[in-house]
Amino acid sequence: MRVHTLTRRKTLTIVPKAPFHFDGTFHKPSHFPDQLEDWEPGVFWQTIRLRGHIFGVKIENQGTVAKPKLRVGIYSDRLVSSADADAIRHELSWLFGIDEDLGAFIHLAKKDRRFFPVFKKWLGMRSSSAHNLYGLIIVAVVLQNATVRRSVQMLKALLSRFGVRVRFDGKELYAFWQPAELENVTEQKLRDLRIGYRAKFIKRLSQDFALGKINEHKLRGSDKATTEDALKKLYGVGPETARILLFEAFRHYDTFEHIAPWQQKIYSRLFYGKSRVSVEKIRRDIQRRYGSYAMLAVHYIWEDIFWRRKHEHIEWLDREIRL
DNA sequence: CATCAGGGCCCTG
């Protein structure tokens, strides 16, 4: 398969709204690894499709939490116009909440005696997704009813068959295929990649996106209920997938209604030190405490424990997540 | 070797 080699064409400087936590925003330790992005402390790489082209993006931390500054290298196989650069700047701003004002959330966090150390450690972290809606749905679908190992395998299979290999800045990553490219791919061909019944979901989702039955751009400006409705109409998108999309792709920080059983177990441990607390109680307690920032607050505590897991052995967590 | 549940969802009754 052809590898697209991109070279550096332009460099942008972006000044995020302070406080901004670079590593907490660009790297989510709870997510499974993929070949669409890469990270090391202070540096992030990803591919991105905009205006009909594939770009490589390298984002470097050039500031601090209190005085944030990002240097963004744009890689392409042709000249990058100022319209391209503007589109990339604009898209990154949305995907990573770069201009988001976290003031009200921080105010809440300061009043939280118990978890303030965690909020302080990650001060300025935002919800994020490097992918557009279609890409994030694909990720969410391979996540369904599967262990992490199998999810990784399924996404790898899909990307090596349909993705575009991109090389830039010494990295080799993939860019997602476009929905319309699956038009002539049969469900059986997808099943051959060992993705099981998800083949049907991906087939139908791709059709819907190719036909423009869902408008990501428009939904970014819609309220949560409208967006949730539109998402749940998509074949293969249920309560948990919708939750992921609402929080990561649409930046609704209050998305804390659906709690899956495996999440319930981890929340019970994190918030109560018990093995099992009812989802009703968890939902009520968290919503009361963090209001419209319920999911963001939980996200801080959630990512923190997965971050710690990289360095220390956390017995109960290993038991619960089943890699 | 068989059985089972897993970071859900759709469909049926």
Place this chain on the structure above:
DNA sequence: CAGGGCCCTGAT
């Protein structure tokens, strides 16, 4: 609105 079935895989 509860429950069965679904693809595949590694664990038991």
